[in-house]
Amino acid sequence: MNTRSQYEFQHVCPRNCFSNCMMISRVENDQIMTLSGKRTHPYSQGKLCAKGYSYIERNDHQDRLKYPYYQEVKGSGRFKQITWKKAFELIECEILNIQKKHGHLLPLALYKGSGNVGIHHYVTDHFFTSLGGTTRIFGSSTATTGFEAIEYDMGTVKMSNPSMIKDSTLIILWGANPAATNIHLIPYIIEAKAKGGKVVVIDPVYTQTAELADLYIQLRPSTDGALATLLVKELLKADCYDKEFLEQHSYGYEDYLEAIGKNSKDNLIRKCGVVEDAITLLAKWVKAAEAISHVIGTGLLKHSNGGQNVREIEALAAIHGDIGKKGGGIFFRRKDSRLFQNQLEVVSKDTRVIHLNRPENRIPPSRFSPPIEMLWVSGANPLVQEAEPQFLAEFFAEIPFVVTVDLFMTPTAKMSNLILPTTSHFEEMDIVTSYWHKEISLNEKAVSPYYESLSEWRIMTELAPRLREIGCSFPIHASEEEYLNAQFTEAVENRYFIKNVSELKNKQFTASSDRIVWERRKFATATKQFHFFSTEAEAKGLQALPLFVDGPSPTEELPFWLITPHHPYTFNSQFHFLKLSDSEEAIVEIHPKAAEKLSIDDGEVVKISNQQGSIGIKVAYSHRVPTDILVIHQGWYPDSDVNINKLTPPLPTDMGNKGTAFYDTFVRIEKL
Ligand SMILES: Nc1nc2c(c(=O)[nH]1)N[C@H]1C(S)=C(S)[C@@H](COP(=O)(O)OP(=O)(O)OC[C@H]3O[C@@H](n4cnc5c(=O)[nH]c(N)nc54)[C@H](O)[C@@H]3O)O[C@H]1N2
Ligand SMILES: Nc1nc2c(c(=O)[nH]1)N[C@H]1C(S)=C(S)[C@@H](COP(=O)(O)OP(=O)(O)OC[C@H]3O[C@@H](n4cnc5c(=O)[nH]c(N)nc54)[C@H](O)[C@@H]3O)O[C@H]1N2
Ligand code: SF4
Ligand SMILES: [Mo]
Numbered sequence: 001m002n003t004r005s006q007y008e009f010q011h012v013c014p015r016n017c018f019s020n021c022m023m024i025s026r027v028e029n030d031q032i033m034t035l036s037g038k039r040t041h042p043y044s045q046g047k048l049c050a051k052g053y054s055y056i057e058r059n060d061h062q063d064r065l066k067y068p069y070y071q072e073v074k075g076s077g078r079f080k081q082i083t084w085k086k087a088f089e090l091i092e093c094e095i096l097n098i099q100k101k102h103g104h105l106l107p108l109a110l111y112k113g114s115g116n117v118g119i120h121h122y123v124t125d126h127f128f129t130s131l132g133g134t135t136r137i138f139g140s141s142t143a144t145t146g147f148e149a150i151e152y153d154m155g156t157v158k159m160s161n162p163s164m165i166k167d168s169t170l171i172i173l174w175g176a177n178p179a180a181t182n183i184h185l186i187p188y189i190i191e192a193k194a195k196g197g198k199v200v201v202i203d204p205v206y207t208q209t210a211e212l213a214d215l216y217i218q219l220r221p222s223t224d225g226a227l228a229t230l231l232v233k234e235l236l237k238a239d240c241y242d243k244e245f246l247e248q249h250s251y252g253y254e255d256y257l258e259a260i261g262k263n264s265k266d267n268l269i270r271k272c273g274v275v276e277d278a279i280t281l282l283a284k285w286v287k288a289a290e291a292i293s294h295v296i297g298t299g300l301l302k303h304s305n306g307g308q309n310v311r312e313i314e315a316l317a318a319i320h321g322d323i324g325k326k327g328g329g330i331f332f333r334r335k336d337s338r339l340f341q342n343q344l345e346v347v348s349k350d351t352r353v354i355h356l357n358r359p360e361n362r363i364p365p366s367r368f369s370p371p372i373e374m375l376w377v378s379g380a381n382p383l384v385q386e387a388e389p390q391f392l393a394e395f396f397a398e399i400p401f402v403v404t405v406d407l408f409m410t411p412t413a414k415m416s417n418l419i420l421p422t423t424s425h426f427e428e429m430d431i432v433t434s435y436w437h438k439e440i441s442l443n444e445k446a447v448s449p450y451y452e453s454l455s456e457w458r459i460m461t462e463l464a465p466r467l468r469e470i471g472c473s474f475p476i477h478a479s480e481e482e483y484l485n486a487q488f489t490e491a492v493e494n495r496y497f498i499k500n501v502s503e504l505k506n507k508q509f510t511a512s513s514d515r516i517v518w519e520r521r522k523f524a525t526a527t528k529q530f531h532f533f534s535t536e537a538e539a540k541g542l543q544a545l546p547l548f549v550d551g552p553s554p555t556e557e558l559p560f561w562l563i564t565p566h567h568p569y570t571f572n573s574q575f576h577f578l579k580l581s582d583s584e585e586a587i588v589e590i591h592p593k594a595a596e597k598l599s600i601d602d603g604e605v606v607k608i609s610n611q612q613g614s615i616g617i618k619v620a621y622s623h624r625v626p627t628d629i630l631v632i633h634q635g636w637y638p639d640s641d642v643n644i645n646k647l648t649p650p651l652p653t654d655m656g657n658k659g660t661a662f663y664d665t666f667v668r669i670e671k672l
Contacts, residue, residue: 008025011024096469098374119430146298146332155525167327175202221663228316302660357387389643422459429443558668604618608647609668
């Protein structure tokens with residue numbers, strides 16, 4: 001009776017998280033009784049985060065969507081429960097009408113977010129491309145900024161296995177807070193420390209990760225490049241740099257060295273605002289280290305000069321000789337983890353792509369040519385997570401028909417006409433690859449779908465036959481497993497040594513061995529060298545060299561930076577129901593000195609505002625933030641009116657056409 005196949009199932013957490021942990025559920029009578037981490041998982045090693053351990057609570061949460069709902073007027077809240085049959089009829093009718101009216105489907109748009117990164121969930125992209133020309137609306141994606149920066153220098157984005165950080169003698173974390181956002185990295189960092197390695201955290205905010213550091217450096221936001229350049233100057237002065245790398249494996253270093261020679265030390269120190277003693281100590285450690293592991297977080301990227309700052313850190317890594325060495329290198333993300341067929345079909349040659357955070361696209365849906373008449377939202381909560389949700393609410397309101405597929409009634413779902421309930425990862429089959437570690441894992445279906453939820457594969461499979469007459473080529477498979485099997489490619493086989501789901505069932509983990517990337521120091525650029533000078537960057541109107549570029553700063557009128565980082569106990573706008581935080585409501589952290597100047601008390605409700613909007617929020621005194629920075633964690637605060645992105649302007653980052661400079665937000669704070 002109690003054989004494994006009957007009641008124990010294997011899962012992968014499909015959040016847009018570094019870890020993609022594996023977990024084991026034990027099921028009785030179609031109910032998940034217990035959930036634990038899978039100990040043999042090479043990266044996460046059986047431990048889950050607080051959110052992972054709360055999945056049973058999430059799965060049966062009373063707020064989960066049970067049925068399809070329809071509302072005639074978006075935002076009216078007058079939802080009618082409808083049948084799936086009726087829902088499919090409504091969708092079919094809208095799509096056929098668009099085709100009839102326009103002769104094509106470009107007015108039909110898909111907005112997909114990062115709510116679930118499993119291969120299964122690319123079924124929506126796949127379905128849209130199978131319709132021929134449709135529209136893809138992209139919101140922000142921070143990673144693209146870092147990818148573009150790394151591509152200018154090295155040609156492509158690769159990363160050594162992050163567990164190799166345990167062999168580092170010096171780890172520098174630039175704008176990353178893994179103690180909150182990448183907890184499985186911490187044991188590897190601690191192992192390095194135990195072996196005598198040093199850890200440096202560079203962050204304007206004294207974070208949970210900073211508490212673990214041997215040296216914490218508080219710098220002005222968006223000035224990491226200035227600090228990296230200061231370190232390069234120190235290395236040159238001490239004649240302590242990798243001459244072989246520069247001469248044999250790099251391109252344009254002479255120009256770079258000449259250019260930074262013109263930027264004085266005093267000027268760079270003024271820019272980054274770091275105390276000189278800290279720079280001196282860090283420079284001493286950098287000089288002594290054989291190789292440095294640079295962990296680049298996304299906090300650093302959410303600035304209008306974020307990409308350029310990454311290039312300056314890479315320049316430091318190149319000059320110091322960290323790239324291609326054991327215990328060294330750049331740890332950002334892998335770009336090459338999307339190898340399945342449906343991941344390669346996110347857009348087709350007929351797709352119209354609209355980057356909604358670009359100024360020219362901040363226009364009503366009817367002003368696009370052709371207009372946007374139907375929007376499908378999947379795994380996204382842009383009315384909370386994107387900059388300027390005020391614009392998005394209007395944008396949604398003006399689209400004649402909006403469909404949202406989710407597990408919860410989010411603010412985005414509330415601004416939709418049709419809300420479709422979908423399955424959790426315990427209720428569907430999936431495969432998840434990681435953009436951080438090297439594992440691939442199978443997620444098994446363990447329990448029946450919650451009430452009437454349907455998996456996204458099932459939704460598309462039901463819809464496709466209804467749209468055959470207008471050329472929908474989405475293939476019908478008999479099961480999720482068959483659909484997933486059809487997505488395997490040669491590249492998947494080459495990387496993970498598996499051809500289908502059954503092989504993945506038997507093979508627990510990837511056989512590929514740990515490899516130090518760029519070990520031969522042959523890069524993927526045109527010259528095969530590391531590019532200090534990038535003609536590609538220059539052609540795009542960016543700096544050819546990795547020189548510091550100023551970003552915006554607070555002004556007299558808006559004297560505070562507003563930094564809105566990720567919270568340890570929520571996941572973007574998910575897990576909002578977990579009441580694990582110190583405070584149950586949204587809080588703004590302010591330094592007591594700054595607060596006292598404005599006669600603001602601890603616990604007082606204040607107004608925070610700027611040119612774009614205002615919010616009312618409770619104050620918490622904190623010594624973790626400098627006197628000119630306010631911190632509010634990003635996410636969905638369903639019990640309050642706080643939506644921090646009301647204050648965030650849709651300012652693009654310098655690189656990666658989807659990046660938003662979330663942390664270049666400036667505000668004032670006042671008593672109510
Ligand atoms: N618990 C949890 N884990 C998560 C997520 C979550 O929401 N919750 N989200 C996941 C996702 S989608 C992502 S992208 C990652 C994000 O996780 P991280 O990469 O850690 O990014 P952030 O939380 O945005 O910012 C990290 C730090 O950067 C600092 N920072 C801001 N500006 C600068 C700067 O200019 N320079 C430097 N040096 N530091 C700066 C912030 O103060 C913050 O402490 O986490 C993933 N993991
Ligand atoms: N101010 C500020 N804003 C930020 C950030 C910041 O640091 N500061 N960070 C940005 C970053 S890095 C990111 S990645 C984005 C993240 O923002 P989003 O991409 O919107 O991600 P989530 O909020 O994690 O999830 C979106 C929705 O997906 C739903 N979902 C979960 N699983 C599934 C599923 O299987 N199917 C479907 N259809 N839906 C599902 C969730 O319930 C949720 O409502 O936010 C960005 N916004
Ligand atoms: S959110 Fe991240 S750390 Fe937590 S269980 Fe999921 S993959 Fe693991
Ligand atoms: Mo993200």
